Every structure is written in structure tokens, then in C-alpha cells.
Amino acid sequence: MAPKRTTPLAAVVAVTALLLGLCRGDVVQFIFGDSLSDVGNNNYLTKSLARAATPWYGIDFGSGMPNGRFCNGRTVADIVGDKMGLPRPPAFLDPSLDEDVIFKNGVNYASGGGGILNETSSLFVRTPVIRSKLSRSSCSRARRRSCGRRWAPRRQDKFFSEARYVVAMGANDFINNYLLPVYSDSWTYTGDTFVKYMVNTLEAQLKLLHTLGARRLTFFGLGPMGCIPLQRYLTSTGACQESTNKLAKAFNAQAGAMVARLSSELANATFRFGEAYDFFQDIIDRPYMHGFNNSRAPCCTLGRIRPTLTCTPLSTLCKDRSQYVFWDEYHPTDRANELIALETLRKLNITVSNNGTSS
Secondary structure (H helix, E strand, O other): OOOOOOOOOOOOOOOOOOOOOOOOOOOOEEEEEOOOOOOOHHHHOOOOOOOOOOOOOOOOOOOOOOOOOOOOOOOHHHHHHHHOOOOOOOEOOOOOOOHHHHHHHEEEOOOOOOOOOOOOOHHHOOOOOHHHHHHHHHHHHHHHHHHOOOOOHHHHHHHHHHOEEEEEOOHHHHHHHHOOOOOOHHHHOOHHHHHHHHHHHHHHHHHHHHHOOOOEEEEEOOOOHHHOHHHHHOOOOOOOOHHHHHHHHHHHHHHHHHHHHHHHHOOOOEEEEEOOHHHHHHHHHOHHHHOOOEEEEEOEEEOOEOOOOOOOOOOEEOOOHHHEEEOOOOOEOHHHHHHHHHHHHHHOOOOOOOOOOOO
16 A cells, blocks of 8 residues: 555656745755656555666666666756756655655655556556646645744745746656557547647646646656657667657647746746757767767667566666666666756756756
């Protein structure tokens, strides 16, 4: 059984809140995402099949032990936060999470397998989607009232409204929903109508976040998901699935326009759309130009047995992890995440801190 608190949202930008001295001057992040941003929420969901609890996950992070990140090292959200000099927010399901931790470090609600739509990744068992994450976020906001004797309501409101919120998800809604014939969405919608359905659902959820106090929010668009090793493996030639990439581009175009519109329509809102699609595509197409020698296969594999989907205790690793773009069938390596994070910051015109931390 999972703890009473259940997880929250999707790969991935960071959130900042300058408390102007009201809360010890802390800067925090609230992150909603999928496995590209998960820092351990799914490891507390023991019935979930989407967990990064086995070797070799986390081999290049801290102690080298699995920590819930679907990577050998850091996520994009980790790196963005580090470059901005922000603390890394703990997983929402971490038993040690309390009000003091939230006000000091924020919260990471990201959950492996999660998506924008309720029906996404139901086959993975207990992988919360954005709706449940938003309800958890609402609960977190409500819990602040227990600090009422220490924090005046106006100060609490200021804390949440000045925080920056990050939402990074959507790939699972395609890869683990629409593109799988076992889901009704695959035959209920066309590509165009499914994208519209996703964007409309996302819009309602971002509006809900606004009602909960979010004023500074960044939504991260999708990368070339047709080029992940799993999608390549499903083709006869090993090439990228261009039809899948076309869906990602269509979603990015519509979601970007929607986010811009909400930013102008919602009161006091600064909503931004961040993406690094073209840059990530160039890494995949020309890996040698970016310091890699392999952008097709995962570093962590079970010999010629593919796809293993996730890294397993029986898997073997590539000789040089810094030379691979992908860690497993779905997720980039630490090095690839670093380049994507830096490009995202550049396109958002965000100045990075020189004293950020790293693992």
C-alpha cells in the first residue's frame, strides 16, 4: 500500500519563489511532471510497474544508489534548478516531507508514467496523472494552514503566488496511450483530434493551477519522442518514427499558443512555453557534433534482448556513459539532460547562477 499522501504530476523545468524575506528568503520549486522529472515518487508506489528502484539507475548521482530518477544521474529539472541556484525539491511521497520542508525546498510531484489525461499509462498500475497531482497540490496548499500560527495568511498567499511552477509532461499520453491499440483513445481519435483533446485538457489544468495560486509557470514542450530507442526499435529500419515526431510537433505548436494566450488572459499570470525540440533533434541527428558517439541505442541494455523498456539488475552498461544520448529505451542520460537543460534556459533567456550545485 502506498502512503496516505498520493503523488502528483510531469521532462521539466524548475520553479522559483523569492519570498522577499517573508520565509527566510528561501527560493523554492514546485515541479509537476512524468518520469523525466520524477525524483522518487513512484518508488513509494509499490504496486506501480514504472519504478526506478533497481540498479543501475542513479549510478552517477550521489552515492550511486537508485534514488527514483529514471536516469544514470540528474534530470533536466535538477540541472535547471542547480544552474539557477535553487534547492532540489523532494518527492511528494517522501515520508520526511512536512510543512517546513515544503516552505524551504518546495515539492516535486513528478510521477513516472504520468500524463495529462486520466486514462494514460493505466497499464503501469498506480501512476498518478495530472488531475490527481493537481488535487494533491491543492492538498499541499491546504496543509499550510496548519502553520497559521507561524505564518500569516497573507504571507502564505505571497509564498505560493510568487513561486514558479513547472509542468513537463505529455509524451506518455502518446507513447503509452494513443499509440497503443489496447487503449480506446487509439481508435476513438485521429492524430489531430487527439492533440486537440490533450491541449484542451491541459488548458483546464493550467487554469486550475492558477486558481490555486500559480502565477509564474513554465510548461515544457515535447522532444522528438519518435527517436527514443524504443520507437526506433519498432521500425524495420531503426530510423525515427516520423509520424510520432509529427504528433509531438503538432502538440508543441498548439500548446505553445495556448500557454501564451493564458498568460495574457489570466490575472497577474506569467505563463511561458519552454522547448528544445530542434536542439534535441540535432543531438540525435548529429551526435558527434555534441560529444556523443551513439544516439540510437540505450546505454543500459540486456545484451541483444530488446526492448527491456527499463534498466534491470541483469543489464550491462556501455563503456562510456557520457558518450550515449539515451540511458534506457525511454530516457536521456545525465550528459544529454545537461545539454537540453542549458538550451532550454538559453531559449527562455534565463540567467544561470555560477554557484549552482551538482552531483
